[in-house]
Amino acid sequence: MARCRCGGRALCLCLLPFLMMSHLLVYIMVSIFVAMSYTPEPQLPLHFVASGASSNSGALAPHPLAAFWNLRLVDGALWNRLQHLQDRQHNPILKGNSTGGSSPATGRTTVLGTGVSPPCGPDLLWASQLPDFNTMPEQMQDFVLSMHCRHYTLLMDQPDLCSGLDNESDTSMLFMAIKSQVGHFENRQAIRETWGRSGWVKEETGGKRWQVRTVFLLGRQDTTTGPHPDLGALLQLESKRYRDILQWDFRDTFFNLTLKDVLFWDWLSMHCPHAHYIFKGDDDVFVRTGALLDYLNEHHASSQGASNRAKRREDFLVGDVIANAWPSRQPATKYYIPESFYKGFYPTYAGGGGVVYSGALAVRLHEISQWVNLFPIDDVYLGMCLCRLGVLPVHHPGFLTFDLPEADRGKPCAYHRVLLVHKRSPKEILTLWRQLRPPLSEC
Ligand SMILES: *[C@@H]1O[C@H](CO)[C@@H](O)[C@H](O)[C@H]1NC(C)=O
Ligand SMILES: *[C@@H]1O[C@H](CO)[C@@H](O)[C@H](O)[C@H]1NC(C)=O
Ligand SMILES: *[C@@H]1O[C@H](CO)[C@@H](O)[C@H](O)[C@H]1NC(C)=O
Numbered sequence: 001m002a003r004c005r006c007g008g009r010a011l012c013l014c015l016l017p018f019l020m021m022s023h024l025l026v027y028i029m030v031s032i033f034v035a036m037s038y039t040p041e042p043q044l045p046l047h048f049v050a051s052g053a054s055s056n057s058g059a060l061a062p063h064p065l066a067a068f069w070n071l072r073l074v075d076g077a078l079w080n081r082l083q084h085l086q087d088r089q090h091n092p093i094l095k096g097n098s099t100g101g102s103s104p105a106t107g108r109t110t111v112l113g114t115g116v117s118p119p120c121g122p123d124l125l126w127a128s129q130l131p132d133f134n135t136m137p138e139q140m141q142d143f144v145l146s147m148h149c150r151h152y153t154l155l156m157d158q159p160d161l162c163s164g165l166d167n168e169s170d171t172s173m174l175f176m177a178i179k180s181q182v183g184h185f186e187n188r189q190a191i192r193e194t195w196g197r198s199g200w201v202k203e204e205t206g207g208k209r210w211q212v213r214t215v216f217l218l219g220r221q222d223t224t225t226g227p228h229p230d231l232g233a234l235l236q237l238e239s240k241r242y243r244d245i246l247q248w249d250f251r252d253t254f255f256n257l258t259l260k261d262v263l264f265w266d267w268l269s270m271h272c273p274h275a276h277y278i279f280k281g282d283d284d285v286f287v288r289t290g291a292l293l294d295y296l297n298e299h300h301a302s303s304q305g306a307s308n309r310a311k312r313r314e315d316f317l318v319g320d321v322i323a324n325a326w327p328s329r330q331p332a333t334k335y336y337i338p339e340s341f342y343k344g345f346y347p348t349y350a351g352g353g354g355v356v357y358s359g360a361l362a363v364r365l366h367e368i369s370q371w372v373n374l375f376p377i378d379d380v381y382l383g384m385c386l387c388r389l390g391v392l393p394v395h396h397p398g399f400l401t402f403d404l405p406e407a408d409r410g411k412p413c414a415y416h417r418v419l420l421v422h423k424r425s426p427k428e429i430l431t432l433w434r435q436l437r438p439p440l441s442e443c
Contacts, residue, residue, distance in 0.1 A: 036094070077343040078129050078144070082373050087388075090371040120149035130340050137331060140338060140376070143255045147374045150262050155220070156239050156247040161213055162272035172300065174201075174293065175275035175359075176214040177264050180283040181252050182221035182231050185238065187283040190426035192242065194433035195287040204290030206297050212289070213272070215244050217260045219252030254334060255376040262374070265366035276300070278362050281354025284423040286432050292356065292419050295398075315364075317357035317386065319350030320402075321395035325380075335377060342375070349383025350393045353401040353422035364389055412436055 076084070088094075122145040127133045133141065165173060176196055180188055192198075196214040203210070218235075221228050239245040248263050250256055261280070268275070277296055281287065299316065325346045327337040357365075368385050375381040386393060398419035408414035412435040415421070424432065 077339060077341050078126060079342045079373060079375065080344065082126075086371050086373060120146075120151060122146055123148060130338075132338060132340050136338055137336060139253060139255045140336070140341065142251075142253070143374075143376045144341070150259060150374060152259065152263065153249040154246065154263075154267070155249050156218075156235075156245050158215060158243050158246060159271055161215060161243070162274070165211055165213075165272075165274065171211050172208065172277075172297070173211040173213070173275050174277045174279060174289075174296070175268070175272060176212060176279040176281070177268075178214065178216050178281055178283050179257060179260055180216040180218055182218055182235055182247075183228065184283050185231075185234070186426040187429075188216055188238075190429040191283060192244070194429055195289045198244065201289055201293065203293040203297055204288070206294050208293070208297055210293050213275070215246055216283070217264055218245060218247040219250045219256060219260070220247070221252045225251050225253055257378040258374050258376065258381045261378055261382060262369050265362055265369060269363055269366045273359070273363065275359040275362070277356055277358055279354060279356050281420065282352065282422065284425070285353050285420055286424040286429050287354065287420045288415065288418060288436065291398075295396075295419065296356065314358055314360035315389070315391045316394065317350060317355060317361060317391060318394040318396045318399070319355035320353065320399040321348060321393045322346075322351050323348045325349070337376065346380045347383040347387035348393060349379050349386070350399075351401040352379050353399065354420045355382070355393070355399075361389075361391065 124145070126147065127141070127144050130136070130144065133144065136144075162175075165171070178188075178191060178196065192214070196212075198212055198214045200209045201212045202208070222230070235245070235247070239247075246264070246267060248259070250259055264280075268278070279287070279292070299318075303316075327342055327346065328335040329339065330336055331338075365382070365385050368388050372381070372384050372388060375384060383393070396419065398417055400418055400421040403409070403421060403423070404414055404418070412432075415432070415436055
């Protein structure tokens with residue numbers, strides 16, 4: 001008897017962990033179910049809610065009217081709340097393919113489901129969601145007022161930039177898209193004469209030749225962006241002479257730089273979808289193009305063959321990778337993002353200056369960006385898009401966003417392993433280009 005009772009207790013002791021585990025499992029399943037079927041209280045005015053996100057549209061699974069417990073998003077920051085709606089609507093796991101009949105909402109929000117895009121002008125709607133809107137810095141206010149717009153007219157186009165290259169499939173092609181401003185003629189000219197020269201470019205050590213195409217991405221620079229002399233006629237002349245200027249009809253400001261990425265992807269997928277690699281950078285960096293081509297050739301070769309390698313090539317972005325960054329909360333800085341606008345860490349992203357990615361990834365970025373609300377800082381926005389594609393950027397120590405140690409800047413040998421360095425004036429770009437001409441192997 002005694003032995004038996006003892007056995008029962010042992011059995012109990014053995015079963016206890018399993019009982020606890022099963023309770024825990026039930027708890028987790030209920031939590032997941034609640035989280036999946038939860039919609040934040042519709043605090044946002046209905047006509048900016050993505051079509052299909054309202055409770056009676058039938059496009060979503062039925063869900064409880066109120067949250068089971070507070071998921072904290074209701075009192076979250078504006079961008080997070082807007083994006084939460086987007087992510088819910090565009091959820092490939094819940095909804096199968098992205099083309100599930102619903103249209104992307106960012107920038108193409110429909111007015112009460114009528115299919116009519118709101119006029120792309122300043123709109124106070126989202127500003128009214130921000131209690132501290134009136135005390136925000138001007139650039140933040142401007143951003144909030146126009147963040148629903150992402151379609152701007154192309155004022156200067158180069159539709160034939162890539163024609164004739166499409167079917168030379170064995171030629172590798174690097175497309176360089178450089179963010180510039182109307183007034184930066186000297187930077188553009190220095191780049192044209194040095195690292196950004198369009199045409200055939202040879203790898204530095206490998207013997208292969210690449211087709212390089214360079215284009216400059218510009219917005220509008222006029223009295224609305226500060227006191228600016230009118231350089232319109234000069235720009236016309238420049239565009240006619242060099243045929244490498246894309247200009248859109250939006251104010252060229254720091255917080256509008258994201259528009260350049262989004263609009264460039266749009267342009268690229270239409271006019272140059274065959275580019276193998278894309279370089280995106282600023283007009284105040286120096287790039288060792290030949291060395292970059294060496295690196296890309298290596299990457300290209302190493303990723304051919306096995307299908308998982310091919311996938312790696314398609315999902316490729318390299319640069320100066322920054323992880324676990326926080327938004328700047330100092331109102332006086334250029335990068336200031338108020339807490340009422342964005343909460344949380346930034347996703348892993350590649351810091352400014354310049355990044356290189358595959359043409360295949362550019363196409364995917366173009367698609368996914370329709371589902372990601374514009375964010376004021378362009379590098380972070382790119383990181384947000386990558387995050388949603390499940391692509392992790394590759395870090396390369398040759399991308400020097402924060403420059404070399406000051407003592408080394410004048411020594412050509414110090415550039416031995418550099419692919420890109422920020423920042424350099426037009427004069428310095430010309431000097432460096434001349435100094436780095438001879439092979440650096442003796443360093
Ligand atoms: C998803 O898209 C792919 C390719 O576009 C297609 O082959 C597949 O049938 C689609 N699946 C569903 C569930 O619609
Ligand atoms: C290749 O390009 C040329 C000129 O751009 C065009 O005439 C020709 O049809 C193209 N060939 C193929 C196979 O696409
Ligand atoms: C971006 O450009 C649009 C169109 O010109 C303008 O209305 C908006 O104020 C600009 N945004 C910022 C942050 O400058």
